[in-house]
Amino acid sequence: MDMVYLTFILVLSIFLGFELIRKVPATLHTPLMSGANAISGITLVGALVGAGSSGSLLTVVLGTAAVVFATINVVGGYLVTDRMLAMFRKKGTDK
Numbered sequence: 001m002d003m004v005y006l007t008f009i010l011v012l013s014i015f016l017g018f019e020l021i022r023k024v025p026a027t028l029h030t031p032l033m034s035g036a037n038a039i040s041g042i043t044l045v046g047a048l049v050g051a052g053s054s055g056s057l058l059t060v061v062l063g064t065a066a067v068v069f070a071t072i073n074v075v076g077g078y079l080v081t082d083r084m085l086a087m088f089r090k091k092g093t094d095k
Contacts, residue, residue, distance in 0.1 A: 037077040044070040 024032060047070050050063030 037074055037081065040070055040073045040077065044074060 044067065047063055047066035051060060051067050053059055053063065
């Protein structure tokens with residue numbers, strides 16, 4: 001019964017996330033991405049806890065995969081945000 005409940009939550013969150021992102025205007029994507037990077041940082045901490053646990057092999061493997069994907073998400077998000085903010089800088093100024 002727990003698996004059905006968790007699957008329902010997963011499907012509902014996917015649908016809700018898709019609907020919310022689809023309705024966001026283009027001018028708000030950069031601030032939302034910065035917030036999503038912060039959330040991914042929290043996810044990264046949780047993934048590190050999972051990867052470093054002394055649980056089963058499956059827990060360690062899934063935790064390690066979560067660390068890799070969360071790290072890619074955080075680094076990529078900050079690179080995209082930096083690139084988008086660079087578009088608003090004047091041509092002659094440095095960082």
